[in-house]
Amino acid sequence: MxxxxxxxxxxxxxxxxxxxxxxxxxxxxxxxxxxxxxxxxxxxxxxxxxxxxxxxxxxxxxxxxxxxxxxxxxxxxxxxxxxxxxxxxxxxxxxxxxxxxxxxxxxxxxxxxxxxxxxxxxxxxxxxxxxxxxxxxxxxxxxxxxxxxxxxxxxxxxxxxxxxxxxxxxxxxxxxxxxxxxxxxxxxxxxxxxxxxxxGERDEAGRLDLVALGLVVIGLPLTVYALTEISGSSSGPRAWIPLVIGLVALGAFGWRSLRGEEPLMDLRLVANRRFAAASAEVFFAGASLFGGLVVMPLYFQLQLGADIVDVGLLLMAFSIGAAATFPAAGWLNDRFGGGVVAVAGLVLTVATTAAMALLPDRPDLVLVEVLQVLRGIGMALAGSPGVSSALASVDRRQLPDASAQVNILSRVGGALGSALFVVILSDGATDPAAFRETFWWLTGASLVALAAAVWLTHEQHIVGHPTTSSVPLVLPASEHLEGKAT
CATH class of the missing domain: 1.20.1250.20 (MFS general substrate transporter like domains)
Incomplete structure (x- = not known):
């Protein structure tokens, strides 16, 4: 051990x-x-x-x-x-x-x-x-x-x-x-x-690297801010200057963290190939998830002509599909491994997102809602198993650094996805062709996440998923009751 x-x-x-x-x-x-x-x-x-x-x-x-x-x-x-x-x-x-x-x-x-x-x-x-x-x-x-x-x-x-x-x-x-x-x-x-x-358990935290903290406190918010400005269709100095400064600061933070003896965050975790693969899946799945959450309200409003209240109700389909799937996604993760489950979820995500790109200019609203429920199911199968796989690939003393890095990757991936897809859409937001192009780009992001999930599956297969033969074959609800009785 x-x-x-x-x-x-x-x-x-x-x-x-x-x-x-x-x-x-x-x-x-x-x-x-x-x-x-x-x-x-x-x-x-x-x-x-x-x-x-x-x-x-x-x-x-x-x-x-x-x-x-x-x-x-x-x-x-x-x-x-x-x-x-x-x-x-x-x-x-x-x-x-x-x-x-x-x-x-x-x-x-x-x-x-x-x-x-x-x-x-x-x-x-x-x-x-x-x-x-x-x-x-x-x-x-x-x-x-x-x-x-x-x-x-x-x-x-x-x-x-x-x-x-x-x-x-x-x-x-x-x-x-x-x-x-x-x-x-x-x-x-x-x-x-x-x-x-x-x-929780206290561990040896080492000396707080104030220089590294300063670099990342400057770099990460500026990068997120710049991507948010770009997603708001701002492409001038207001967006690009903070982006350049933010990326330079993050690069300096990474260089210092990899060379320092007591880094603020242990970036050497990426040497763990299972963690690296899971992190890549989380990043691109975050781009696909948050990109879709930005594009769909615009689609309902500008393409289908829904008012603000109806948009809120229509958006529930995605979240309900995801929420209903999360318990099963967790059980499948522990039974078969997060990589396999994420692959299945991202295949469904790619199929439903591509289907959105192929819809006619005035689609059947019921069909759109069905696709959103299915996409929610796919993203649920892709989301929590990726995070769980990243955390399961490290030991207990590395969990604080791993959880912080996974959250950062998810948030930056989401900001990047939102910015990219809104920029693509901004030239013709009322044009059905612009939405079709945006959905194809969203499909591409899901495909990259799928490739990362395949890599994660390969890495988990090499070491052997530890719970494949031990999690009982029961429904999540039954398992929950059994846990209560323990």
Whole structure:
């Protein structure tokens, strides 16, 4: 057994104990808040700007400030998890997110609100990877797929129902409730987590590399910002100058991390071919997923002429298909290996995305919704198994760095995909041919993700997937009940 590993690292699967499900349930509070918050606020930007007497160009920083702060916080998550324990970090992040929500709700002006959102973004950037680290530590490799998949259901449903909930809150109450709704969720999560959440294991974190931290805190947000500006059809210096600076800073960060003895993030994990393959799959699957989430609302609005409420309802098809599939995706991951499951999911994703490109100018709306449900199923099969495979390929002491890197890759891949597909679409957004071209590019991104999944399958086959013969052949619901009885 390698240094730093325990018996749980070699866990051969089997039923998931009730204590692990309880931990996954508690961590869902954080993913639910983070996922719901962004979709709620997006709906209310125009109303917030009007109520606080701010132009939309200023009000959009309520969203941009959050996303940039979230990106800046991600690289420090691994070091903090090792320093104080992932459980303690998650508790502090949830508390910070809840307090910041209250500050946003009572903001007297737009500056106060943007500052509150930046604090929210820092907390949100720590919540998800810290939670992922905890799940990896308590579940073990043989159960990781099922636990991560089921715990991801709230985060995939929240963006689907968030816009509808946000519209209801604004219409019947006020914009303040877009933030006040986080308070009962956060307080309940904190009360339960203080009693039941494992505090996590402290590890030797080493000296904090402030130079590396500065480089990545500059580079990652600037890169995400630039890609977001490009996705907003801005191709001038406002987008390209931050992109160049961001990429140079990230390059310097990578060079320093690979040469340093105590790196802020252990980038040498890419030498592990299973981790590298899973990371590549996560990156390109993220581009396909988030690219589709940006393109489809525009398709419904500009191509099919749907109003904003109908668009929100139509978008639910994708999330419902994904959420319904996540439990099965996790079980299949632990039974057959994440690579095989991701390959199946991406084959379905490629087929349904290509089908969108082949639709006539005025397609049957029922057919479009069926394709979206199927695409949601495909992306669910491609998403959580890729993440689970990345985390299962490392030992316990590497989990904080691995979870931070996987989250960064997913977010940057999503930003890149969104930017690329909107730029392709921007020259003729009302032209059916422009949407067809965009769907073909989206199909191409899915094909690259499929190639990475095939590579992951090959690497897992070389070492042998540890749970192939040990996970019982039961339905996920039955397995859940068995876990409760354990």
């Amino acid at each position: 390698a240094k730093g590993e325990t018996a749980r690292d070699h866990d051969d699967g089997g039923a998931v104990p009730a204590s692990v499900w309880r931990t996954a349930f508690l961590l869902a509070f954080g993913s639910l808040m983070a996922g719901l918050d962004t979709s709620l606020v997006n709906v209310g930007l125009d109303t917030i700007g009007t109520r606080l007497d701010a132009p939309l160009s200023t009000a959009q920083w309520v969203n941009s400030g959050y996303l940039l702060a979230l990106a800046a916080a991600l690289p420090a998550c691994g070091w903090l998890s090792k320093r104080i324990g992932a459980g303690r970090l998650w508790l502090w992040a949830l508390a910070g997110f809840t307090v910041a929500s209250g500050l946003c709700a009572v903001a007297p002006d737009i500056i106060w609100l943007v500052v509150g959102r930046v604090v929210q973004g820092v907390a949100g950037g720590l919540l998800v990877p810290a939670g992922m680290t905890i799940l990896g530590q308590v579940a073990g490799k043989g159960r990781m797929g099922r636990v991560i998949a089921i715990s991801s259901v709230p985060s995939i449903l929240a963006p689907a129902f968030g816009p509808v909930l946000g519209a209801v809150l604004i219409a019947n109450l006020s914009w303040h409730w877009l933030f006040l709704i986080n308070l009962p969720i956060g307080l309940l999560g904190l009360l339960l987590a203080l009693r039941h959440l494992p505090r």
